[in-house]
Amino acid sequence: MAYQNRLYVWDDRFLYLTEGIASGLTQRHTVTLLVSLGEAGFRLGDEQGRVTDYPAALIGNQTARSLDASRAPLLSMNFDPQSYEYHCLAAMLGRQAVRPVIVTPGRIEPATLRAAREGTLDAAGLFRLTTALPRALSGYWPIRMPMDMRVIHIAQKIKKELPLTSTLEELAAEVGVSAHRLRHLFSDKLGISIKSYTLWARMRRAVELIAHGESLSVVAHDVGFSDAAHLTRTLKQFFGLTPSFVARGMGVRML
Template sequence: MATPKNFLHLWDDRFLYITPAIQSGLTARSSATVLASVSGHPFMLEAADGTRTYCTAAVVAPHVARRLAVEGCGLLSLNIDPASVAYRMLSRQLGGHGIQVLDARRFGRLREGFEPAQAGALDDAALQALSRGLVETITGSPERPTPNDPRIERVLDAIRHRAGAVSLRELSAVACLSPDRLTHLFAQQVGVSIKRYALWTKVRRTVQQFTGQRPLTDVALTSGFTDAAHMSRTFKSYFGLAPSFLAGKVEVRADEQASQAWGHGAAPMHS
């Protein structure tokens, strides 16, 4: 029997990691995360205070530390960008809670796609539909486009397409807002600070580059990290996985929108 693979499917506002097993240390990241057991058997989810829960599904808010132990049941880990509509829907559902434990049976017919997804048998359209279905089942409402303030959209675009640090002064010019007003409006609209979103963007841009075969040092520098060691430390704190594991042990797939939104090149700033 073939050994089950690890898959990473990238879209512009989310990505789906599918793995047969994972043992992670304490990790936290800027995305909201939906976790679901593939087989329906429980996995272990441990909060930062040491509280352990054995569950079949959960939602984890951004920057909430947790440990995972998944053995034998398989896992879908759907990571939602904090600037997306889906994130705002999940944030309302969490209601300020860091971790919300769920029963995977609530996903109903969607669960029929879990094992084919783990086997790599679903095409991109089916996987996108599955990811939307997970969010909509949890929140009880369909995803409808509700764009951010256009000034914040310009700032998000500037951060995403600029490798390395972007100063608050530059971003304020992009938004035509004072630094204080931009800081407040960004946190209100996106749910995380500009600094945290900028770091998340580095990580997300880096993940995008694993669709090709590039030296890790080149990937790190292109994404704005000081070196490969800095990139590796950040990845381990975010995902519990080294970039070398993602590059060598995970089949990474990205659609065209993800490539456009999180491509390799850095775009110039526009005021």
């Protein structure tokens, strides 16, 4: 059966299921789990042009990699720094930029995955799938981590108030710290700078708007880019996808 490419987006994660894709170097602010859904596997290339085959792999945040998954369907599960799984998988990666992983047989129900690929899995089942995927990895272990609610609040605010934006000083005042202290807290607790996180939030919003049929010029203005060409280049760098592919080549569901 042929399946449509599908993108499921939550506040702190997104799941991409594709029948085949090849892209140049991309660099995301997520920890990404890639799993081939066929026997052929996929290939990752680094900035030096070295290429390695994998059946499944973890990719660290801000790691530039090219992808060739043209030989088999692919699952791409991406966890935002705001999610608990991001930090568990980052600990599993350690200092490695890319790590081959093994998905324990039988831990993911084929019927659930098939329904996600067909677009018939409900919201509860989809979210349960995103939490089951990390736990299906051999060697995965939940970690203990201290979290600062001020950081969680600011991360949520950055996403939820778009296209409006607050200055760093305004955000800091909202949680009762200096701008310098907020920069340090955010990077320390989420593992990403507040500037990079804001750009990531804008890219996620851009995908949503494009999927809903907004023109590129409108989307570019909404997310703070000078023009549609700049938006297109940045979107491709982050997701490995062109706006036209997002608009016509996949089903997008915001959850």
